[in-house]
Every structure is written in structure tokens, then in C-alpha cells.
């Protein structure tokens with residue numbers, strides 16, 4: 110479990126992380142989502158004791174990172190895949206790490222197998238592709254069989270098979286009761302991988318809830334209605350809290366009323382409806398809604414959600 114209380118990091122008078130409090134629970138995958146510069150990496154670095162908080166506290170499994178006697182067994186992290194690039198072979202890199210932490214050689218072979226690095230384990234890690242580097246970084250994070258795993262953008266640079274592998278791995282670890290905290294700018298990926306989301310914007314937590322709740326809660330449910338009497342039905346439905354848009358001659362988009370209520374009004378007024386389709390908002394929609402005021406680097410090239418998305422994820 111990771112617990113942050115009032116965690117703050119100020120750089121040059123500006124709060125990169127501004128007093129965030131959250132708990133990352135064991136036994137589930139928690140996604141950490143936010144636009145560029147939102148404070149994800151800074152938060153993760155503070156969890157790992159690599160950045161000292163300006164104020165506030167953060168503990169992993171009950172203690173600050175630095176106070177753990179065997180930290181590799183408590184928490185493993187992939188913070189910067191490039192940091193593991195080395196002139197040593199992947200195998201020797203992991204072996205050296207294991208030796209300095211009292212971890213048996215057999216565990217090195219285990220993590221190499223878990224991360225699919227068998228074929229390249231004896232090659233120099235410095236020559237690895239980004240994807241292979243990510244796998245090696247994850248292997249290093251898993252070395253101490255830690256209770257808590259922190260992965261900063263773990264699918265960055267991975268091919269689709271690699272993305273699926275990360276998804277299955279974190280699911281497997283969470284099912285074993287481990288705490289898994291991973292950041293990603295890929296909202297669609299998070300929707301499929303995470304159980305719970307913490308969304309951060311400009312150093313502040315803007316959502317902390319199960320994925321499904323975030324998707325359901327941010328946008329009001331919309332229903333697509335096809336009817337032979339669109340104008341008549343629109344007039345009947347419109348009212349307090351109900352918005353009706355007529356996109357085509359026989360098509361309405363209704364917000365603020367669910368399908369059953371719409372069907373009821375149509376029935377009572379003998380209006381023929383031949384399609385009623387609830388429109389589910391995606392995590393991406395939810396993310397645009399949540400972060401639209403929190404994006405630090407706005408693009409002025411495009412308006413609307415697509416433009417915000419482009420600026421929110423630029424440079425990833």
C-alpha cells in the first residue's frame with residue numbers, strides 16, 4: 110500500500126505537486142493518469158525517496174522508502190527505462206543488482222523468463238531497443254519480488270504484444286495481492302488495465318475512483334433516439350435538466366434522461382421510436398472532461414477535445 114498525505118514538491122517557487130493525498134490499495138491495479146507536466150513522475154520519485162518532499166509525507170507498506178531495511182523486497186520501480194541501459198549484459202546487470210541485495214541467482218533467471226528476455230539476456234543492455242529496455246527495467250523492478258510495484262509509463266515503446274504482456278503481468282501481480290501503481294498517458298490502455306484511477310492535473314488530484322465510476326460519472330448519460338416524429342418527441346422530452354439535440358431528421362440525442370424514461374414518454378404520447386441506444390462515454394471522454402482546465406501546455410492548433418488530447422499527450 111502507498112499512502113501520500115499532503116505531499117508537496119516545489120521547484121523554483123512553483124508547486125510541481127501541490128499537497129496531494131491518496132492511497133494506493135493492495136490487490137488491484139491503480140492507474141496514475143494526467144497530462145504532461147501534471148506531476149506524475151515527481152510523485153513517483155518522492156514515493157521512491159529519490160526526490161525529497163517540500164512538505165507532506167509518503168509511505169510504502171507503512172514506512173517511508175528510506176526506512177525499509179530491505180527496500181527491494183518492499184517496492185520495485187521502473188521510473189526511467191533509459192536508466193538501466195548499461196555496457197553490461199542484461200543478465201549481468203540483474204545479477205549485480207541481485208548480489209548487492211542478497212537475492213539468489215535463481216531469481217535472476219526467473220525474472221528474465223517472466224519478462225521474455227531469455228533470447229537477449231546475454232547481450233549488452235546498452236544496445237537494447239526501447240521496448241527491450243522497458244522489459245529489463247520491469248525485470249529489475251520485479252527482482253526482489255516486491256509487495257509494491259511502481260511503473261512509470263511501462264508500455265512506452267512496447268509493441269502490441271508487449272502492451273498485452275504488461276497488462277497481463279500487472280493483473281497477475283494484483284491478483285496475488287500486490288500493490289500495483291502505474292502511470293500512462295494512454296487512456297484506452299488504462300481502461301483495459303486499471304481497476305482504479307488517480308487522475309492528476311497541475312499537481313492536484315482531480316479524480317480518485319474506480320475506473321467505471323470515472324467513466325460513468327464525468328459525462329451525463331446520452332441516449333441516441335431514432336423516431337419518425339423527432340420534432341414532436343424533442344418538444345415532449347425537453348425540460349428541466351434534459352437537453353435534446355436533433356442531429357438528423359429522425360435522430361435525437363438526449364442528455365439527462367435514461368432510455369426507459371424516454372420510452373415511457375414516447376409510449377404515453379403514441380410516438381413511434383425505432384431505436385434507443387445508450388451512448389457510453391469512454392475513458393478518453395472522461396479524461397478530456399476532467400483535465401480540460403488542468404492541461405499545462407495548451408495547443409492552439411486545434412480546438413475542442415482532440416486539440417486538448419494532442420496537447421495533453423504531446424511529447425509522450
Ligand SMILES: Nc1ncnc2c1ncn2[C@@H]1O[C@H](COP(=O)(O)OP(=O)(O)OP(=O)(O)O)[C@@H](O)[C@H]1O
Nearest residue numbers: 120121125126143144145146147148149150151152
Ligand atoms: N528537477 C526539476 N526541476 C524543476 N522543475 C521540475 C523538475 N522536475 C519536474 N519539474 C516540473 O514539475 C512539473 C511536473 O513534472 P513531472 O515530470 O512530475 O510531470 P509528469 O506528470 O510526470 O509529466 P510527463 O508526463 O511530461 O513526464 C513540471 O512542470 C516540470 O517541469
